[in-house]
Amino acid sequence: MECYQAQTQSLHDQQSEHMSDLANRIIGFAASALQAMRSLWSPRNSQDHLQASIRQAELEGLQFAFYARLTAIIIVSVWLIWLVPWPRDLYYGTYAFGFFLLGYIPYHLRHHRHGEAIKLGFIVVDVALVTAAILVPPPASLGNDWPIQIRLRGQEFLYVLLLLGEAALTYSPRRVLWTGVSILVIWSIGVFSIYSQQDTLRFNDAAAEGVLTSAAVLDLSLKPAFVGLTAWYTQLVATSLFTLLITLAVWRSRRTLLNQVEAEVVRADLSRYVSPDLAEALAKRGGTAFGEPATRTVAVLFADIVGFTKLTETLSPERTFALLRSFQERSSAVVFKHGGTLDKYLGDGFMATFGSIGLQPDAPARALACAFELQQEIERWNRKRSTRGANPLRVSIGIHCGPVTVGNLGGRERVEFTVVGDVVNVASRLEEITQAVGGSIIASEDCIQAAGGSEWLTRFRASREIQLRGRQQGILVHIAT
Structure with a gap:
């Protein structure tokens, strides 16, 4: 009986010790979790320095992108003056000036607390302005009475893709992706607004009247009012691929930038405790x-x-x-x-x-x-x-x-x-x-x-x-x- 009581007491002591150990572990875990929450609520100085350095790099990229835009505007304006007769070049010059303003305003507001949202909003307006400059014909009084469908025949769509290049200069994959999506949506709206015109010639309408021969397809394709969607499909695929590739490239560049900035911050913090x-x-x-x-x-x-x-x-x-x-x-x-x-x-x-x-x-x-x-x-x-x-x-x-x-x-x-x-x-x-x-x-x-x-x-x-x-x-x- 005494042996049984001793074994029971020993088992009770072991259970009490186990429960005490478990309670200490729970308390330690809770303290560690609370400390982690405090560190998230009050970030360390090194993290503050890191964020400030990254923000400074992004602002420098935005400034560089603005100057790149200004250079592109000057080059394109000179090209249009040489290519487009007067006074139609004045019409496109107005677009160029508007494009400059759309770049200057977010650049001027880059230190605003909502500067990122402002920039993303102006990107949409940028794409809309360039799309309008390409697809909206100048007034007939300026000496151009070609059908509006002709606006889809040229290579001017490449000017829209320049916006992807500008976005890439800002070290922001989000801006590149946003620019690409804006181009896909707004350009598609512009294409379908012309495609849905009453005087537009389409393959579907011609095919409904009878079987099209190769000669008939060629003849239809050469008419000024004809609009085919094959070019639009190609533009969608190319823009999607360009957006994806440039986004990945900028993401990798940003990671490299972050590593460099973090190394500089660590070096600066470390030099406060040891020799430089x-x-x-x-x-x-x-x-x-x-x-x-x-x-x-x-x-x-x-x-x-x-x-x-x-x-x-x-x-x-x-x-x-x-x-x-x-x-x-x-x-x-x-x-x-x-x-x-x-x-x-x-x-x-x-x-x-x-x-x-x-x-x-x-x-x-x-x-x-x-x-x-x-x-x-x-x-x-x-x-x-x-x-x-x-x-x-x-x-x-x-x-x-x-x-x-x-x-x-x-x-x-x-x-x-x-x-x-x-x-x-x-x-x-x-x-x-x-x-x-x-x-x-x-x-x-x-x-x-x-x-x-x-x-x-x-x-x-x-x-x-x-x-x-x-x-x-x-x-x-x-x-x-």
């Missing part, structure tokens, strides 16, 4: 192919605000944060200007490398130039700070150059691209002893020689051999104030 050159390398090579360990000669620069702890004793956390942010903005701008990579921020300092992302034969010279310009930038900043009574800042800089291993460090969830080697340790130690040796910039002899030697030595006031903490051998360094 590192973001560029990641965007080009991909995260999986980038960061394989490699050994190369790199110049390493360490910089630090001297006495930062004492300096910020009387500052509020907000002012301390603002001070650090201002220093980082100024220093990173100088590093990037000289082609350096900002490896990491270290509290009130930072570590920068030159030649770590790609080969830079002049990496040592870039690091030295960066150090001296950084000091000049701090001096300019101090002059600005003195006008509001703020204490001046001093920055200590250490530079060394040599072979290091570059690559990704970290685990699966997070990696960091960095450099590893004795060069890094030496550069850090050099920055630490700047105050002890009475300088603001200390560069190793190896770095000076790799940068060109004598042309840089003139910028340093002293040279001496020092013993660094944790190293058995001394190192020759050059000191600048």
Whole structure:
């Protein structure tokens, strides 16, 4: 009996544990679903940037399409002036001007919140205007009294297809498809309005009177008032195929555009967290192919605000944060200007490398130039700070150059691209002893020689051999104030 009760209690405990686990999973799933809904309701900044960039590309395409339309209007107008006698060319010139207005109005309203609907509406009017220009004959007073059925005999239908080409320039498959459907519908209405005229000759009417011989068919086809539907069938099939092919082409082009825009947005967002050159390398090579360990000669620069702890004793956390942010903005701008990579921020300092992302034969010279310009930038900043009574800042800089291993460090969830080697340790130690040796910039002899030697030595006031903490051998360094 006791054994049975123990088994029953054990089974009850297992069921309770299972129910508790199931409840936790349901709660976790609900929380995840709620978080997803919130993300959809409040899109991330990167998505906002992406949509804004795509919208900008579409507006540029619409502007290009308008200028293409204007060019086509000018070419066709010149052609009509040469081909059509006066004053009938004035009649077609009115259509050309109307076609210009129909392009200018949606272009002018392209930033309107209903700009897309306006453009789609004007596409219908465009097709109707071109169809009317082709099928509606000019007044008899202008010297043309041919039967209206003759209007279907020429090749002017090709002018309608130019609207598909214009729509393709806007990066919008929807506009291409809408243009194609509008052409099919409006052109068919125009054809059947002429086909249904009382004086139109048709195969059906002639066949109803008796069997048509080949000679009779040819004779009927050559009469001015004859209208056959074979040409219309061909136009429908050709327009449908053109619309489909151009829509697919524009869709593929749009996908390429979206990929490029998204890559630019990702690169821009990524460069806010890592160096621009590192973001560029990641965007080009991909995260999986980038960061394989490699050994190369790199110049390493360490910089630090001297006495930062004492300096910020009387500052509020907000002012301390603002001070650090201002220093980082100024220093990173100088590093990037000289082609350096900002490896990491270290509290009130930072570590920068030159030649770590790609080969830079002049990496040592870039690091030295960066150090001296950084000091000049701090001096300019101090002059600005003195006008509001703020204490001046001093920055200590250490530079060394040599072979290091570059690559990704970290685990699966997070990696960091960095450099590893004795060069890094030496550069850090050099920055630490700047105050002890009475300088603001200390560069190793190896770095000076790799940068060109004598042309840089003139910028340093002293040279001496020092013993660094944790190293058995001394190192020759050059000191600048």
